[in-house]
């Protein structure tokens with residue numbers, strides 16, 4: 001079946017010819033845009049259905065011709081028994097195919113195989129698997145992914161099948177980064193957290209890291225304790241080639257756990273405090289001194305932040321301490337002294353004037369956008385995740401967020 005000779009044309013050619021005839025009849029009646037829409041729809045759905053049955057024939061032909069060669073057991077070399085013909089469905093980008101294959105069973109060892117395995121071992125072809133992943137990750141939810149498959153591909157894929165496919169892929173070890181840092185070039189890292197709603201424990205922190213260099217961006221994210229997450233920073237930096245990188249810089253909000261993790265796991269990295277985060281601390285002090293509604297709060301905070309950016313924390317703290325003497329109210333003095341204490345603690349990471357002269361990044365805008373993308377997919381309205389699925393799905397989103405063109409494309413040999 002499925003093969004044809006030059007003498008007798010394949011029946012599918014007849015089907016195709018009849019279909020073109022009806023299309024031409026439809027085209028002859030076209031009167032306006034709406035009719036063109038109907039024609040386009042017919043062309044798309046009809047063409048897909050013909051390609052679907054052609055693909056089914058082609059694959060069935062491959063299965064049938066390779067059937068007997070599977071009788072010999074690949075594990076023990078024995079003669080496997082024919083256990084009857086079984087049908088299996090294979091999801092493709094033309095729709096689901098029904099394929100029939102002999103079920104082989106070895107009497108001497110546990111070897112079992114359906115002949116259909118020759119063309120596909122899982123429920124989707126590799127090409128369709130990539131498209132399903134794309135639909136599951138790029139949509140706001142799995143049921144929206146189902147709608148996307150229906151409308152963009154013209155194929156029905158159940159939202160539960162999309163969910164399972166995504167999670168199965170997410171559980172696999174991460175593929176190596178497509179690009180590593182070039183000899184002597186900068187490697188810039190960052191990490192942050194975003195909250196995800198879990199069924200078991202409500203809101204929990206998803207920890208994310210992101211590294212970039214001239215040739216690419218790479219990120220990972222996990223729902224786990226600091227002790228498990230921190231060593232990953234080192235592993236990823238090594239995978240990305242920190243050993244031969246030039247300058248290594250890590251930008252963060254300097255949360256206590258991040259401070260510790262960077263000091264321990266990334267000794268080669270210069271730790272920089274995210275400038276915008278530092279400026280928020282300045283703004284909070286301004287609100288304490290002037291009141292949040294007062295226009296002077298904004299003026300003061302802008303002026304202090306600008307100096308922080310120009311001179312760095314160490315010089316700014318000297319100025320601020322002298323300034324506190326002019327505040328009559330003790331509460332105001334305390335607010336500014338608290339700010340001084342914070343700036344002083346991280347002064348070496350806030351040498352912003354120098355960083356800018358050396359063209360070292362002082363904010364982690366890329367990380368912020370990365371976390372927003374994680375948030376968009378991981379915390380849609382009413383969305384709750386089983387705790388053990390969060391990291392799997394988050395890592396798929398990381399692939400999509402950092403390298404959308406290559407995230408889910410199985411390389412095809414030219």
Ligand SMILES: [Zn+2]
Pocket residue numbers: 073074075076077078106107108109110111
């Ligand atoms: Zn065997």
